[in-house]
Structure formats: C-alpha cells, structure tokens
Amino acid sequence: MIEVSGLTKIYGRTIAIQDVSFSVAKGEILGFLGPNGAGKTTTMRILTGHTPPTSGIASVAGFDVVVDSLEVRRRIGYLPETIGLYEDMTVDSYLLFMAEVKGVGRERRKGRIEAVIEETGLSSCANRLIRNISKGFRQRLGLAQALIADPEVLILDEPTIGLDPAQIREIRTLIKAMEGRKTIILSTHILAEVTAICNRIAIINLGRIAVLGTPEELSRRLGAVRRLSVLAAGDPVRISRAIEWVPGVQSVLKSERLHEGGHLFHVDVREGSDPRKEIVSALIAAGCDLLELTTEGVSLEDVYMSVILGENRK
Amino acid sequence: MMWYPIYKRELKASLHSPVIYVLAGVFFFLMSYFTLGMMIEFAGVYSDYNMRQMYGMANMNVTDWIVRGFFGLMNFLMLFIIPLLTMRLFAEERRNRTYDLLVTCPVRDGDILTGKFLAALTIILALLAACSIFPLLLEHYSSPELPVVFTGYLGMLLTVLAYIAFGIFASSVTENQIISAFLSFAGLLFFYLIGDVTSSQEGWKGAVASALSIRQHTLSFAKGVIELKDVFYFCAFTFLFLFLSLEVLKVRRWRT
Numbered sequence: 001m002i003e004v005s006g007l008t009k010i011y012g013r014t015i016a017i018q019d020v021s022f023s024v025a026k027g028e029i030l031g032f033l034g035p036n037g038a039g040k041t042t043t044m045r046i047l048t049g050h051t052p053p054t055s056g057i058a059s060v061a062g063f064d065v066v067v068d069s070l071e072v073r074r075r076i077g078y079l080p081e082t083i084g085l086y087e088d089m090t091v092d093s094y095l096l097f098m099a100e101v102k103g104v105g106r107e108r109r110k111g112r113i114e115a116v117i118e119e120t121g122l123s124s125c126a127n128r129l130i131r132n133i134s135k136g137f138r139q140r141l142g143l144a145q146a147l148i149a150d151p152e153v154l155i156l157d158e159p160t161i162g163l164d165p166a167q168i169r170e171i172r173t174l175i176k177a178m179e180g181r182k183t184i185i186l187s188t189h190i191l192a193e194v195t196a197i198c199n200r201i202a203i204i205n206l207g208r209i210a211v212l213g214t215p216e217e218l219s220r221r222l223g224a225v226r227r228l229s230v231l232a233a234g235d236p237v238r239i240s241r242a243i244e245w246v247p248g249v250q251s252v253l254k255s256e257r258l259h260e261g262g263h264l265f266h267v268d269v270r271e272g273s274d275p276r277k278e279i280v281s282a283l284i285a286a287g288c289d290l291l292e293l294t295t296e297g298v299s300l301e302d303v304y305m306s307v308i309l310g311e312n313r314k
Numbered sequence: 315m316m317w318y319p320i321y322k323r324e325l326k327a328s329l330h331s332p333v334i335y336v337l338a339g340v341f342f343f344l345m346s347y348f349t350l351g352m353m354i355e356f357a358g359v360y361s362d363y364n365m366r367q368m369y370g371m372a373n374m375n376v377t378d379w380i381v382r383g384f385f386g387l388m389n390f391l392m393l394f395i396i397p398l399l400t401m402r403l404f405a406e407e408r409r410n411r412t413y414d415l416l417v418t419c420p421v422r423d424g425d426i427l428t429g430k431f432l433a434a435l436t437i438i439l440a441l442l443a444a445c446s447i448f449p450l451l452l453e454h455y456s457s458p459e460l461p462v463v464f465t466g467y468l469g470m471l472l473t474v475l476a477y478i479a480f481g482i483f484a485s486s487v488t489e490n491q492i493i494s495a496f497l498s499f500a501g502l503l504f505f506y507l508i509g510d511v512t513s514s515q516e517g518w519k520g521a522v523a524s525a526l527s528i529r530q531h532t533l534s535f536a537k538g539v540i541e542l543k544d545v546f547y548f549c550a551f552t553f554l555f556l557f558l559s560l561e562v563l564k565v566r567r568w569r570t
Contacts, residue, residue, distance in 0.1 A: 050567075070422070076418070084413070084414055086327065086412055087410070089326075097323050101319050101416070101419045101421055102419050
C-alpha cells in the first residue's frame with residue numbers, strides 16, 4: 001500500500017531524513033518511534049503530499065506522491081502534529097467544510113459527518129465554536145477530519161499528544177479497531193503506545209531508520225541479552241561474585257533499593273544460554289540463600305535506548 | 315468546482331470577522347461625506363451665475379464635477395480597503411497552520427487561490443454596488459452622462475481585480491498580516507503614483523512610468539471611453555500577480 005525507497009529531504013544545510021526506505025502492507029499499522037527531530041514528521045509530510053522530497057521515491061496505493069499528488073491526497077487522511085483549525089467555525093461546520101474539500105459526495109456528507117462525530121466522541125460539542133473546545137476535543141476533531149472521507153490510508157502524527165490517560169486509551173482503541181481495514185502510519189515517542197497498537201515498528205533516529213520489524217523481532221535482534229532478577233540473602237559481594245562466575249552470565253547489577261529478606265540483583269544473560277540452574281547451584285555452593293529467581297525479559301524500552309544511545313555515540 | 319468550498323468558507327470567515335464591518339463603515343462614511351460634499355459644492359456654484367463667471371466655468375456639468383470625483387475617490391479609498399481585506403487571506407492560514415492541512419487535501423493550489431480571490435472580489439463588489447446609490451441619487455436630481463457612469467464602473471471593476479490580485483500576492487509571501495497589508499499598500503501606491511512623475515520626466519522614462527501607472531489607465535474610463543490598452547493593462551496586472559502568487563505557493567511547498 002505504501003512504498004518508500006531512498007527518501008531524502010534536505011532543508012538548506014540540514015538533512016532531515018536520509019535514504020529512508022520501508023513499505024507498509026494493506027491493513028497494517030506501522031509505528032514510527034524516535035526522539036524529537038529524528039525525521040518522523042518530515043517522512044509523514046512527504047507521504048501526505050505536504051512537502052516534496054529532495055530525492056527518492058514514495059508512493060501510496062501505487063500513486064507517486066510527487067507526480068500523482070492529487071490522487072495520493074484523495075486516499076489519505078492526515079493528522080498533523082500541531083493541528084491548525086479554523087477557530088471561528090463550529091465543529092460540525094468545520095467537518096462539513098473538510099468533507100467538501102476532500103470531495104465527499106453531497107449525498108454522503110451528512111452520514112459521514114455523523115459517523116465520525118460518533119466514532120471520535122465529539123457529539124457533546126458538535127455545535128460549539130472550535131475556539132471554545134478543550135485540547136482533548138481539538139485532538140479528536142483532528143482525528144475526525146482525517147477520517148471524514150473514509151480514506152484507505154491514515155497518517156497520524158502523534159495522535160495521543162496532549163490527551164489525558166482515559167482519552168489516550170479511547171483513541172488507541174479507536175485506532176486499533178481500524179486494523180485490517182485501513183493502512184495506518186503513526187508516530188509517537190511513547191513506547192507503550194507502539195507496542196499496544198502497531199504490528200510493526202520503525203525506530204527512526206538522526207534521519208534514518210535504525211531498526212524495522214515486529215516488536216518481537218526487535219527484541220530478538222537487538223535484545224541479545226535477557227534479564228533475570230535474583231533475590232538472595234547473604235553477603236552481597238559474595239552473592240554477586242558467585243553469580244558472575246556462572247558461564248552465560250554477562251553482567252550483574254545490584255539494585256540499590258532495599259528488599260525484604262535480601263538483596264536484589266539484575267542479571268543480564270548472553271543470547272542462547274539459560275544459566276538459571278547453574279545460578280541456583282552456585283548460590284547454594286557459596287552458602288547464600290536464594291529467595292526468588294524470575295525472568296524479566298527485555299523491554300522495548302531497552303531496545304529503543306540501546307539503538308538511540310548507540311547511534312548518538314557514534 | 316473544487317474552489318467553491320474554499321470560496322464559501324473564506325466568505326463566511328470574512329463576514330464573521332469585525333474587520334469587514336469596520337472597513338465597510340469607514341468606507342461608506344468617507345464616500346458619503348465627500349460625494350455629498352461635492353454635490354453641495356456643485357449646487358452652490360451652479361446656482362450662482364456670478365461665481366460661475368468668476369471660476370470661468372460657464373458650462374460646468376454634473377459629470378465633470380461629481381461623477382469623475384466620485385470614481386476617483388472610490389479608486390483612492392480602495393488603495394486602503396483592499397490591502398486590509400486581502401492581508402489575512404494566506405498569511406492567517408499559514409500562521410494558524412490551517413494551511414498545512416489544506417495542502418494535504420485533494421485541492422490544487424489554483425483552486426485555493428481562485429476561492430480566495432473570488433471571496434475578496436465578492437465583498438468588494440458588494441461595497442461598490444452599495445455605492446451606486448450616489449449615481450442613482452444624481453440621476454434622480456440631475457442628468458449625468460450615463461456612458462461615463464457605466465465606463466466608470468467598468469474601470470472600477472478592472473481596478474479592484476488588479477488591487478485584489480496584488481493584495482493576495484502580498485499575503486502569500488508572508489505569515490504576518492501587518493507586513494502583508496503594508497506591502498500591498500506600498501506596492502499599490504507605487505503603481506498608483508508612478509504616472510504623476512510623467513510630466514517631469516522626458517523620453518522613455520516618462521513613457522514607462524506612464525505605461526505602468528494605474529491612474530493613467532483610468533483616465534479614459536473617466537471620460538466615457540473604453541480603450542483596449544487600458545483593459546489589457548488591468549487584465550495583465552491581475553494575471554501577473556495571480557500567477558506570481560501561485561508560484562510563491564509552489565515554492566513555499568518546497569521550502570516548508
């Protein structure tokens with residue numbers, strides 16, 4: 001549905017994105033994850049026809065974003081990061097305007113407006129002036145205008161920014177419910193959001209795609225380490241030395257927090273090895289008491305941090 | 315027809331803003347004050363035979379005294395009204411970021427431009443139409459030369475097309491409405507006054523200044539004559555600045 005290859009955008013002397021390539025299949029939800037200024041918004045703007053690329057090719061539903069910009073724009077709904085709304089219009093007249101501009105047929109307009117107002121929970125403020133509605137409603141209105149023409153593709157730049165936790169959950173549910181029906185690209189810097197909504201994740205940093213894959217793939221590819229937590233009673237130096245000697249253990253870190261009955265250690269394990277049994281025997285041999293042994297797994301946050309930090313250090 | 319929703323929204327937005335009512339109020343006040351002033355002065359001079367002799371105007375008439383003055387005044391006021399009306403057209407949308415969304419909708423830049431141009435034109439035409447009360451009043455009490463009234467209005471229409479095109483161009487180059495208004499006012503004033511240096515300049519300089527001058531091109535209309543070169547001048551002026559606005563919109567796409 002969306003094909004991007006070798007996309008580069010240069011503003012004056014700043015390289016916003018460089019050689020970005022990816023593709024999104026129909027019905028898939030792709031999440032862009034990355035720090036501010038990484039190039040997420042630029043990539044999205046190119047896909048929406050807002051900004052042309054300096055070089056490279058991007059196409060939506062088989063139409064090139066530069067050559068067939070109008071055809072692309074007919075097929076997308078876009079929620080910009082900071083949405084500009086006509087403050088002196090009411091919510092429903094604004095949606096009517098957007099429906100007209102997006103070429104929704106006269107006979108379908110009323111139905112579509114009612115549908116998106118319902119979907120995004122705007123019915124309580126449909127007749128109010130946009131200037132008077134709250135931030136949460138503005139964000140929902142942004143989403144409503146993106147959905148108004150029932151587009152095949154949705155490009156959502158930070159869809160949950162500025163919302164309270166309950167609203168965030170509603171919007172996420174709404175987006176998740178469109179999985180399979182619409183092709184969606186969304187950007188965020190909230191890790192929990194991508195894991196909750198997206199089928200695939202692209203971590204973007206310094207204008208390039210650093211990693212791209214399903215959440216599991218990312219953990220596997222970068223998560224060379226698995227993490228165990230060990231709660232043991234006894235001399236902490238002795239415990240950590242005993243665990244460190246076990247083959248397959250990469251590092252041991254003592255938690256600074258106090259724990260009932262003992263000390264907590266975070267143990268990173270090399271890929272492919274499972275030294276849990278050996279750790280138990282080693283602790284017994286060292287004369288320490290093992291209270292708890294649990295697997296933590298690697299969180300996406302660890303993957304993200306290792307990618308971002310690793311790259312920025314270079 | 316994709317320009318139509320944009321035209322409609324723009325017109326509504328203009329009518330919701332207080333600016334338009336202040337502009338219209340001031341415009342009508344000045345128009346009535348000076349037009350009625352001209353009428354009263356004319357009546358005073360006309361009725362006094364001695365004064366007419368003194369002024370050397372034995373055969374003074376309504377057309378010369380009032381109709382031409384009326385159109386001259388209207389043209390002059392438009393130099394102020396139009397920049398204040400067109401300043402927000404693009405500058406405001408860009409500043410409020412509504413433009414970001416508009417360019418990702420399936421409408422051409424040309425549609426956006428057309429919608430905005432026609433919306434501004436509609437408002438100005440309404441103002442001009444409302445001012446036709448003065449020629450009607452004159453027609454009721456006297457007998458102005460109707461062809462002059464007709465060509466005067468035609469000249470006025472062509473002039474406002476050119477002014478609006480220029481104002482839109484000024485609005486497309488900046489995000490700041492004040493700068494936009496100032497640019498279009500200064501630019502229009504330049505084209506308005508440039509012909510007045512003709513008398514002091516000889517040769518090609520004077521000819522160029524006169525060819526560029528807005529005022530020089532309205533003189534024939536004020537005499538009841540439609541000259542093709544004048545019509546061409548205003549059409550070319552309008553198309554040039556609409557074309558430049560379209561180019562600015564395109565270039566801005568590449569930069570933002």
